[in-house]
Amino acid sequence: MSHLRTHRNSGTIPMASGAAAAALKARAAAWEVPLVETPDALSLFVWGCELRLVPGGDEVRVELTAPEARLIGSLQDSATELFTEAGLEVRWDRVDAGALAPGLSLMRVESVTQRSPGFIRVRLSGPDAGRFGIGSLHFRLLLPPAGREAVWPRVGASGRTEWPRGADALHRPVYTVAGHGDGWLDFDIFRHAGSPTCDWALSGPQGSTVGIIGPGGGWCPDAARLHLFGDETALPAIARMLELAQGEVTAHIRAAYPDLGPLAADPRVTRCDDLLAALARTDLGKGSHVWFAAEAGQAREARQHLIARGIDRKDFLSAAYWG
Template sequence: MDDPNWFCAELARHLPDDMPHPIDPWNETVLPLYGTLARIRPAEKGLSIALEAEDAAQHGVAKGIVSYYVQAVMGEACPPLEWTGDGAGVKELPHFREMRVLSTQWLGPRMIRVELAGDNLQRFASDGLHMRLLFPPEGREPVWPTAGPAALPIWPEGEDALTTRVYTLRRVDPAVGRVSVDVVLHDPPGAGCRWARTALPGDRVGMLGPGGGDIPAKDWVLVLGDETALPAIARSLEEMAPDARGEVFIEVDSAADELPLEKPDGVSVRWLHREGQPAGTTTLLIDAARSVTWPGGPNVFVWAGAEFEAFKQIRQFCRKERGLKRNQHLVVAYWRRGLTQDSATKDTDDE
């Protein structure tokens, strides 16, 4: 490239919390990335990027992430990318698993749990709450994505094209090879809703992940979400330290949608009922956020997952009203009213 300085500056804009400052494109920059080290070095005609990892799966995933950001920065000017060295030419995606449906269970009037079975699930038990499910066309033998020279997925097209949706890994048990996925039902039903309603034992589905969405350990947390975020909230509460402190507000239609939750004693949970109002039209979550008595000290964190309008209100509350830094909040739009979504993560406070 003609201007390595521009590239490094743009990369820092895409990764504001990860790139070191200041950046010197004429010397090596070391970037920790998903458990690996990316070394950005000056080269004769621009830059070279070398990626080091202890684990082949982490290595493969991180290579795809690096390629993604290089393409995002360079846009249409980006040349074809190809990795050399360890793992070059490998066709398997290290973060892909083929899963089979074991069973389905109704948890409430609007939520179904689907139990999936698969092999080698250790990586899905940590490093992120979310994954992407891949639904093959009905009646066709699945054709799954493969890794290209840049370590990015090559997706099947035409009659073999896959439908994808993002979901929470509600529970992962690598010892027995099982994953639980809780699916919120809505009207009109999307691909995920139809799959959860009709899934039969033995049906195959693809899974990519994991990634993102964790609630970090802090002195105090504020958690806000509607039913689409309930699986993530439930898992996060189960995994919190016994001495964790915080407040949780969950918006659902009525008491019939409440689920039993395991939580630390120092974390309070309050259910907010819409009482028939359409999902995504209330101010219950932002009103709850503003009602909280804020604790002293900087070691606090706000996590929220909801409809797009609530996402914007809560993000504004975190940044403008509370003055929180980027590393003190994670606010995610899990869906958008008027669009067919299946609990898919679409917008975050990093955009």
Template structure:
């Protein structure tokens, strides 16, 4: 992974380096990240950042530190490099959390304590309208909306409680993000950018009963603060052909992928004709009453990529079937968009 390392931080886990290394390897497995071992150390490539781990002690060097500088320290040295502060702090939070869950603490050279959580911008609600029978379109004013144009399909929408001054997540003293709790807890849901301008983004929200986001959006007061955290979820999948499968909740993501991807693509969707909107006129799109059946009939060929998003149990079954067919893990993505 080529990372322009303009930002860097280092940390030290005292004590048993093997325990700390095992904790981070386990987290890498959960995230389905490759782990490589080089003369530089054990490397984890996160999204937008690189984590290098290396046991340290009186007779070793770590990073640019020598024996004289480390003194008698032992344990695990960790270095994170990233192209910008957002990726750096996000990786720092993830590493600190993974170690804390195993009862391990890491001392960082620097922590941006008090800063907003990595990737968080505070916007304002502008409007909400019914864009299709099953969808609401929310517009949020956001000064730095342009950063969502090319670095991630998804983001997290943070909605503060009504009639309370919002408290936003901030970086704590240990580098972990502190989220407001109790009466100040934020509703957090993941969405896809439907459209954007220089200072606004549009969000298509699947309209269904019992949704806190839908209830909030219908009653928004223009100018009300809202948090936008991201982008995340990876960028456009790559493959020739690109095969997309999704239910109603995946329509915004499928629409965005088809608009932006230059690869040959086809999509199978489970949705009513009215909710298809722009997808309804796209010859690459086929309505399907059974996504798993459509998946079984599709052939990605030697260079294709399969992208599948639906309810959790359907996504799990899609993952099982693709694995059983022998499709390499790097050539498909099957994710749950709802439960």
């Protein structure tokens, strides 16, 4: 991994003794990420980055390394937050105070079209579009409250990202990059009742500016036999994974037939009404990996079902996409 560690930042925690180490250990346990302890340092590894504590004299040195500048910013945000929670102050060597939050790109709404009866397609454009849809499938859309001037999250003097609150608080749903090209990306919004995102998309936002933050979330699992299950909200992710999968792949999608679009003609895809029943019927032999994404209760049931079938936790992912 060392060849990737090209971006760095560091700081110090005065008179921290064991408190900083205890806070880092607790965070590693909460995030379920690796922690490596040597006689000289304690390191937490997350997102391909390292957060390292090096004790010395009456202070602790905090060293961040990451493969991308935005990840240094995200790690600085998390580190500041976790040590502040433990009552410790990090004095960073560098803080980009006032800069847009790490990973945030402001994009122009290029077009809004009806992709199918149940989906609205939004195209965003901007010089940062190429950062998205690579390595991670998803991003957070940041929508200011209707009728208000946008207040974007920015890096505060402490190193923490300061998010707008109260009347300026942003709506922050997660979406999937459905397609991307030179300077643009598309995402598909499933139309459902009571959705602020649908209301926004149908309000004529063409030409306006929105924020997207990321990319984040997973990529296509690498497996000899990949079994995908998802509802409408997971349809864009399943479509991407059907393009990306290297091994054998099948998909069960709970969506109306016209919303499947080109997937309706894909022999690997089965439309269904009951994802859990489809999962129960699926033979999960050696080399299988299950990816399941739907409403929270369904995702929970799928997880319980897979554990009851003795499927190892590393061989499946069951994600709550809404609810």
